[in-house]
Amino acid sequence: MSKPYEVNQNGELTIGGVTATELASQYQTPLYVYDVNHMRQQMRAFKAVFMKRKLDYAVSYASKAFATVAMYEVAAQEDVHLDVVSGGEIQTALAANYPMNHVSFNGNNKSVAELEMAVDSGLGTIILDNFYELDILHDVLSERDKKQDVLLRITPGVEAHTHDYISTGQTDSKFGFDVASGQAYTALQKAIADPYINVLGVSAHIGSQIFDVTGFQMAAAKLVDLVHEWGFDPQVINTGGGFGIRYTEDDKPLPATEFVEAIIDTITEKTTSYGMSMPAIWIEPGRAIVGPAGYNLYTIGAKKDVPGIRTYLSVDGGMGDNIRPALYEAKYEAVLANNPQAPTEQVVRVAGKYCESGDVLVWQQELPKTKPGDVLAVLATGAYGYSMASNYNRNPRPAVVFVEDSHSQLVVERETYTDMIRLDKHYQ
Ligand SMILES: Cc1ncc(COP(=O)(O)O)c(C=O)c1O
Numbered sequence: 298m299s300k301p302y303e304v305n306q307n308g309e310l311t312i313g314g315v316t317a318t319e320l321a322s323q324y325q326t327p328l329y330v331y332d333v334n335h336m337r338q339q340m341r342a343f344k345a346v347f348m349k350r351k352l353d354y355a356v357s358y359a360s361k362a363f364a365t366v367a368m369y370e371v372a373a374q375e376d377v378h379l380d381v382v383s384g385g386e387i388q389t390a391l392a393a394n395y396p397m398n399h400v401s402f403n404g405n406n407k408s409v410a411e412l413e414m415a416v417d418s419g420l421g422t423i424i425l426d427n428f429y430e431l432d433i434l435h436d437v438l439s440e441r442d443k444k445q446d447v448l449l450r451i452t453p454g455v456e457a458h459t460h461d462y463i464s465t466g467q468t469d470s471k472f473g474f475d476v477a478s479g480q481a482y483t484a485l486q487k488a489i490a491d492p493y494i495n496v497l498g499v500s501a502h503i504g505s506q507i508f509d510v511t512g513f514q515m516a517a518a519k520l521v522d523l524v525h526e527w528g529f530d531p532q533v534i535n536t537g538g539g540f541g542i543r544y545t546e547d548d549k550p551l552p553a554t555e556f557v558e559a560i561i562d563t564i565t566e567k568t569t570s571y572g573m574s575m576p577a578i579w580i581e582p583g584r585a586i587v588g589p590a591g592y593n594l595y596t597i598g599a600k601k602d603v604p605g606i607r608t609y610l611s612v613d614g615g616m617g618d619n620i621r622p623a624l625y626e627a628k629y630e631a632v633l634a635n636n637p638q639a640p641t642e643q644v645v646r647v648a649g650k651y652c653e654s655g656d657v658l659v660w661q662q663e664l665p666k667t668k669p670g671d672v673l674a675v676l677a678t679g680a681y682g683y684s685m686a687s688n689y690n691r692n693p694r695p696a697v698v699f700v701e702d703s704h705s706q707l708v709v710e711r712e713t714y715t716d717m718i719r720l721d722k723h724y725q
């Protein structure tokens with residue numbers, strides 16, 4: 298099977314045409330590196346599915362997966378829409394000069410200040426999650442005498458087969474208007490009756506890192522069934538994101554575009570059978586766009602053998618730059634940057650430098666012989682790594698580097714120790 302990374306003629310790991318060891322020595326470690334071309338190809342592949350079928354669509358990058366000015370600029374260059382979930386992400390879009398009419402705003406507890414920011418920035422679509430938001434959005438809009446496009450987020454009652462913490466479509470969820478109790482229909486009537494609100498359609502998101510296409514088909518079918526039952530002809534049906542990616546060789550996802558084909562087929566069949574017009578289809582992929590394009594580079598430090606149990610290989614980063622193994626028991630693969638294909642000589646647990654036993658980056662990894670100072674690359678770290686990073690133990694967050702056509706560029710500076718105390722005040 299082909300390896301999920303590239304090597305040069307010397308057998309060294311390369312990212313976007315630059316060796317990982319060169320990147321590590323130029324920018325230091327720990328380091329987030331993105332292969333920009335990989336992200337572009339994924340965005341283009343999603344768009345191509347819709348264009349081939351001549352459909353109205355939006356591929357809206359769920360930017361919580363990785364939100365930086367440079368990333369939003371790449372999305373704008375690719376004419377990909379943006380999904381944001383906070384004032385901070387709106388501010389990032391503004392800083393990137395991102396076309397705000399192509400931004401949608403998700404989230405289950407948007408504040409008044411965030412809704413004001415959204416409306417004042419000309420943000421395209423607010424995805425309303427609950428009655429509280431419906432009320433405060435009405436007030437924000439009536440104060441400004443402005444009309445706003447919205448989608449209503451519906452909890453479709455579909456259980457996605459993924460980690461419980463990242464499953465969102467089930468009825469027992471904090472997200473969206475519940476269908477079974479009639480809340481969703483009441484919300485639709487209320488929103489339609491509001492002179493400041495223009496309901497474009499409905500939205501759902503069943504969860505994340507999903508491999509099974511049936512959940513998406515069920516959710517898409519449910520959304521069409523519902524709007525038909527309600528006698529509402531939506532301009533937009535948004536089926537969210539959640540397309541699973543390969544982290545380790547145990548993961549065998551379909552190409553993300555196949556999930557989209559299945560969603561389109563379901564919506565086409567359903568709307569045709571009901572004699573409804575075909576709505577625009579929106580999707581919100583996050584992980585599938587940025588995950589496989591990301592690499593975390595670390596420098597190897599201490600090694601500890603626990604005889605008869607395991608070997609710990611510690612690196613200079615950890616749960617502060619990638620919380621996913623500690624939070625979800627997520628699995629990753631790591632390779633030795635200067636010779637990923639050298640024969641393996643050890644099986645290790647790659648641990649971080651944080652004061653937690655659960656601070657693990659790779660639970661079990663076969664590696665060639667390593668020594669302190671070698672660069673280790675963890676693969677497929679582009680989603681929910683940088684964006685969920687913390688300063689735990691007052692460790693500065695790593696820099697982010699984009700690489701494309703053999704050219705690397707710093708897009709987020711490394712935090713310094715001075716940054717760690719920047720907001721602190723003396724207590725007198
Ligand atoms: C509403 C919504 N849309 C899209 C996404 C993106 O999911 P993923 O990164 O799995 O594609 C999420 C996160 O799970 C989400 O909550």
Ligand SMILES: N[C@@H](CCCC[NH3+])C(=O)O
Nearest residue numbers: 361463505506621680681
């Ligand atoms: N942050 C999660 C996914 C949740 C996405 C947000 N709805 C992850 O790393 O897998």
